[in-house]
Amino acid sequence: MANELVRMDHVDKFYGRVQALNDVSVTINRNEIVGLLGDNGAGKSTLIKILSGVTPLTKGEIHFNGQRVDINDTNDAIELGIETIYQDSALVNQLSIARNMFLGREPLKGPKILNRMDTRFMNEVAQKLMGEVGITKNIPPNTPIVALSGGERQAVAIARAMYFDSELIILDEPTNNLGVAETQGVLRFVRNARDSGHSCIFIAHNIHHVFQVVNRIVVLRRGEVVADDIDPKVSTIEEVEQVITGDLEFIEGEMVASGANGETAPAG
Amino acid sequence: MSDAASAQPSQERATSTRIVETMKKALTQPEAGPLGLLIMALIVFSLLSATYLTAGNFSNLLMFTPELGMIALGMTLLMTAGEFDLSVGSVFGFSAVLMWTFINEAGVALELAFLIAMGVAVFIGLVNGLMVTRLHIPSFLVTLGMLLVVRGAALYLTSGFPQRTWRVEAPLKEIIVGDIMIPTPIGDLRVFMSLFWFILFAVILGYVLMASKWGNWIQAAGGNPLAATARGVRVGRTKVSLFIVTAVLAAWAGITSSIRVSAANPNSGTTYELEVIAMTVIGGTVLGGGKGTIVGTVIGVFLLRVINNGIIQVGVPGLAYRIFIGGIILGMMALHSYMRRQQQAAA
Numbered sequence: 001m002a003n004e005l006v007r008m009d010h011v012d013k014f015y016g017r018v019q020a021l022n023d024v025s026v027t028i029n030r031n032e033i034v035g036l037l038g039d040n041g042a043g044k045s046t047l048i049k050i051l052s053g054v055t056p057l058t059k060g061e062i063h064f065n066g067q068r069v070d071i072n073d074t075n076d077a078i079e080l081g082i083e084t085i086y087q088d089s090a091l092v093n094q095l096s097i098a099r100n101m102f103l104g105r106e107p108l109k110g111p112k113i114l115n116r117m118d119t120r121f122m123n124e125v126a127q128k129l130m131g132e133v134g135i136t137k138n139i140p141p142n143t144p145i146v147a148l149s150g151g152e153r154q155a156v157a158i159a160r161a162m163y164f165d166s167e168l169i170i171l172d173e174p175t176n177n178l179g180v181a182e183t184q185g186v187l188r189f190v191r192n193a194r195d196s197g198h199s200c201i202f203i204a205h206n207i208h209h210v211f212q213v214v215n216r217i218v219v220l221r222r223g224e225v226v227a228d229d230i231d232p233k234v235s236t237i238e239e240v241e242q243v244i245t246g247d248l249e250f251i252e253g254e255m256v257a258s259g260a261n262g263e264t265a266p267a268g
Numbered sequence: 269m270s271d272a273a274s275a276q277p278s279q280e281r282a283t284s285t286r287i288v289e290t291m292k293k294a295l296t297q298p299e300a301g302p303l304g305l306l307i308m309a310l311i312v313f314s315l316l317s318a319t320y321l322t323a324g325n326f327s328n329l330l331m332f333t334p335e336l337g338m339i340a341l342g343m344t345l346l347m348t349a350g351e352f353d354l355s356v357g358s359v360f361g362f363s364a365v366l367m368w369t370f371i372n373e374a375g376v377a378l379e380l381a382f383l384i385a386m387g388v389a390v391f392i393g394l395v396n397g398l399m400v401t402r403l404h405i406p407s408f409l410v411t412l413g414m415l416l417v418v419r420g421a422a423l424y425l426t427s428g429f430p431q432r433t434w435r436v437e438a439p440l441k442e443i444i445v446g447d448i449m450i451p452t453p454i455g456d457l458r459v460f461m462s463l464f465w466f467i468l469f470a471v472i473l474g475y476v477l478m479a480s481k482w483g484n485w486i487q488a489a490g491g492n493p494l495a496a497t498a499r500g501v502r503v504g505r506t507k508v509s510l511f512i513v514t515a516v517l518a519a520w521a522g523i524t525s526s527i528r529v530s531a532a533n534p535n536s537g538t539t540y541e542l543e544v545i546a547m548t549v550i551g552g553t554v555l556g557g558g559k560g561t562i563v564g565t566v567i568g569v570f571l572l573r574v575i576n577n578g579i580i581q582v583g584v585p586g587l588a589y590r591i592f593i594g595g596i597i598l599g600m601m602a603l604h605s606y607m608r609r610q611q612q613a614a615a
Binding site: 074075078084086090091092093094095099102103104105106108114115116117119147 | 476479480481482483484485487488490491492494495496497498499500501558559611
């Protein structure tokens, strides 16, 4: 299993008496973009909140790089190399690109007591990274986030994840509220991130965006994994939509009409 | 026109556009508005009053300004981190009263009493900070409560009477607020050590805010606390430390004032919190957090004190001072908001 990066084993999550996740097992491999799909309330958010340390799991195990790990807070996740990019990219609008990229991990120079940030180094790295992630337009690294477009903000967040060598980058609705060209830009950043050795979990309401970029699709329905190996090259968008709604089941690589063999309950 | 002939003027044009660009950039800084107003006020008062541009008047102006200014410096960092402190005026009065009560009633040495008062200020800041960050109570309510508790403590401790402060001689008094005469073309200027401390604190806090890692955390804590927390920034700890810094500076200012005027009045410092917050926002620091400027605060401090001093010099009744201050706050807020919208539209 050398290719395995993260494995969630039989994970349950309760919020009080409400069960958000039921016996969920998901594996993410290296150099892979996995699309995580499901209707509202299917458990997508809960799953990534557990991985990014926002909320603890109730039962089950997480293995990272082959070792069992406990993710109790966001710092644990960051230290493991799990970076989460939320819809609003979790950036500080008033701060510059460079200051955001290094927020919480600012490089220092000079005597330690002066606590002085190495601003020049930060600006140089930020400039270089913005180029690497695929922003060709020349944006000075001291530009405040508030002056950037939605796609550029996602680019900053993705560049930050790449620089800090996050092995797993979780993208939660990164294409929300973006225009067509900007969306293509973000999808390109995601592909670049994978090609430079990062794994990604990609969540989007727009299945078209998911299909353009992922290697594999995992579908959640009412807190359970109902499919974990849909190949976007083989299956169609319509089929996946029906798996999400429960009109189709994905069993052993085949799309099967729900209830065709007399079953009413969705297969686990 | 040949190339050689056209090259010269176009180069000149490039230089002049650069100058225009630089000026435009300078004018869009949040500090530009209050600085312009400050310069204008100085000119107008000098023209209207014969006694304005004298060493005596400027000595007066520089006497009290650093004391309020120190508090405004702490408030700037705290407001940048998204919080503010209404208890500074009370801490200003209480710390001096506490220090002199220890000296007068218990015979404690001035140096030790100073340290005790500072320690109590640290404690007040710590309580403010912990209640805001741990119990998630808005800083308005926490520090309003603290305002009453601390003011009440000052009044109760002294039964409402001022403490005498002139009996003790100690070098620390000179270090905090000793005075020197500086000869200038407009006469001998009397300057207190408090001005030196104000400048030193301004340089340190300005550096902290703009160049240090801590400054990045302060701005992030005020700008987007959730994002900052997600990056591992210790937002709570940052805010608590700033509540402490602000309380300590308020105590320092209060003790300075009590030594300078030779009295520790339990009522002194009343409503200073409002004046200090006004100075800070006029300078360009955003009340909601995320953006702050020490340079702007220093300008705001001088602007309000220059106007306070000037309108008395030109014969406007002192009681009208608040009308001017209120007007300036409203005007500057409108200007800052206009400039922010312009910048966002440009981007």
